[in-house]
Amino acid sequence: MSEYDVVIVGGGPAGLAAAIAAKTSGCDDVLLIERDRILGGILNQCIHDGFGLHRFNEALSGPEYAARFIDQLRSLSIPTMQSSIVLDLSTKDGKPSLLVSRLGELVKISAKSVVLSMGCRERPRGALAIPGHRPSGVYTAGAAQNLINLENIMPGKRAVILGSGDIGLIMARRMTLEGAKVESVFEVLPWSSGLPRNIQQCLVDYDIPLYLSTTVVDIVGMKRLEGVKVAEVDKDRKQIPGTERFVPCDTLLLSVGLIPENELARGAGIAMSPITGGPLVDDTCMTSAPGVFSCGNALHVHDLVDWVSEEAERAGRSAAVYAGGKKTGSEKKTVQVRPGAGVRYVMPDHLVGDDAILAFRVLVPARNGKVQLVSRGVDGEKVIKEETHARLHPAEMIRIRVLPSEVSALGAGDVLEVRVP
């Protein structure tokens, strides 16, 4: 059994930033475990640009963004185990230990603290319950991106994209650039699930139509995909009779949501949020298991990698502090954070420190919408902050900084609520 102070699980953008932060905040004994052959995670297949606008004020490609962190990781001499997968996380007796499998060995590793940064996976077809056949030619958008950008394999020539998530939009453009005909993008919601800049740059600029409130209701083809039947849906997502039409295609790409990857957290009995699919954490990113931290898309699905890196740095710093035997938060009080009206979820679940960034998503789009931060305690309800946002959209994560003065004004047992009145 080898022992480390901090073990980071996952070498994508979150794990890289967490490892660097753990090391630079004073922990000398950091190990990063990555299941793939190379570091960088999903960024390796994201060859389009637009990464790092906030963090570096530059529009980098995915591999370029990852390279900045990998270079820093190497210059800090942080050891990595690549092509290595963590099969099990145990937190028995408050001591995290991991079972790691790789070519030629199955080893146990113990740690003083662990950062879970495994990212997320795509929602597969099964979860959508689309009737029809099971032909070849149905891929998740990310799988198609992997095939085209990393394996030089073209999945098909005539594509329909279901779901307007960012990867679907990026892939509409990518397929077009590589000579495929992208018929349409269909989105079951009355609004797009992708960033506005991607709608413009990936669909509008290439004359690819986006049909909202429309979904695939049947998949046709007993061998290779022959086409899909689509239909419009009402506000309850029920199919509107008479709107059905057939769209011939040999490829259907699914971009219908991402699921945080948390088999390890669940296996360790860590408390999970049914909304985000990630662990419930405090503002230091610590989960219900002492010494186990979570960040990045494994915690909640982000739309921008810049905020993944920022969140992961917080987790990495906290893991280093914990491994050093210190408390990660104040002992004074715990403040619960809750989503109020119009808000799907707020991250973190509760505050133990004096200074935090609340990240949240709204339920429906709005222009010039107000966002309120409300404290609720024995003295009743008080609006402690109000902001107006030019654009509120479910596809975009919104962040509010809570200042130390605002936190100190809260009493123990108070609830902090974010709402869109």
Place this chain on the structure above:
Amino acid sequence: MLYDVLIIGAGVIGCAIARELSKYSVKIGVVEKEPDVSFGTSSRNSAVLHSGINYLPGTGRAELDVKGNAMMDELCASLKVPLKRIGKLTVALKEEDLPGLYKQKNQGEANGTPGMELMDNDKMRTIQPGIEGILGLWTPTSAIISSFGLTIALAENAKANGVDFHLNSEVTAIEKGEDALTVVTSDGKRYSSRVVINSAGLHCDEVSAMAGFVGAKIWSCRGEYYVLDKRLNGSLKTLIYPVPGPNDPGLGIHLTPTVDGNILIGPSAAYITDPKESREDYRATHEIMEDLKREGLRLLPDLSASDFIRNFSGNRPKQTPPEKGGNADFTIEDVSEKVAPGKKIGFIHLLGMESPGLTSSPAIALKVKGMVEKHVALSPRTDFIAERPGFTGTFSELPLEQRMDLIRTEPEYGEIFCRCEQITKKEIRDAIENPMSVRTMSSIKYRARAMMGRCQGGFCVPRIVRMLRDEYGFNPEDYFVRKDAPMFAGRVRESARGGVSK
């Protein structure tokens, strides 16, 4: 090629017959239209071994089911096929169900079903906590099995004992000679044999018609299923079935745990009546998917949407027409005299091999062996290999110490290819290098269980694709999910890999 015995159809029954006959000194061939064995009904079912309570006493189904069930422990142990004797509770929910339940018990007694016991609700709850129902019939020999695992194992073992498998070979004609039938296949090949066994499942009536047999008719009756996530593994301790109605074409929609830890909801029963629709149309329909979801939520109230990871369908080859419903008995007949009167030719067909065809398969093989013996002398071989190498189940289920040991000798057991099911590169390699030499993605899936987990191949497919390219020389056009179902359109750029093109 002249065979003593030629079997048409490599489902579980065709493969069981091939394996049984391979114990004797005869030349055996199998022709199969699909690229692999177990691509039809044999891999698309509840994968349950039935105890024998459902069948009318005196029928072939009753006799062969009970006999086949009793043969399975030994067979599965030698072939390394996962089998779990978890038993079954047939549950009467209300007074009106009781006559049906007693009928099942009486049938079981007449058929020789071992170990039956009637249980009140308290007793049932010692087996399945929280179960509702006024009276239950416990049948301990009911079991779950890997149905494709069994079929593949039978085929591999038959092949190891010298049986020839001709895959991708659809029978297009059967010609009669003086002392042999000649089976012509879609690739133009001709296989002559003294005895032909038609175990062509959904198409056995068509095959018998090619041989000149008049009057067989098969209806395809689709059953849809939902597969539930392994999160629920362990919540179902036993098989739980409702009491079937007298005219139900199946055993009713129910929950079935699988040997791999998933739960199946299904099957529905809907005849394919449109003559334009293929008998092998395995579609999922909106109405039935909704029904199955509703039924699943009724039986397991804490199910969430993400627990429904996939659906699939399987089609039953039925002899009873849609307007009649219910089941007919198996038809296992030597019809040589009708097909080739007065000639030294054997023709045996197996019609309507629906449930309990899987359970009965080893007993059916014995019965067919008896029929073959009337045409061909069967002398036992001394060099028959009864065992299949390897271990039962998946690597991830082995104890930790054993896994660590195996990784030391086979390093690729350490490399995880499928994250959801923890399938290793060694298991993928074994699946790719299978004895049947089949390399479709479905073949790899059935052998290694990759792509069957909750991410449905999102993680492992790119890895398997890369491995097939780098280590087995696959070009993009070489990847197929099934027959005529190519995965890819080609390369993105021909020049991208040093100008390689094909």
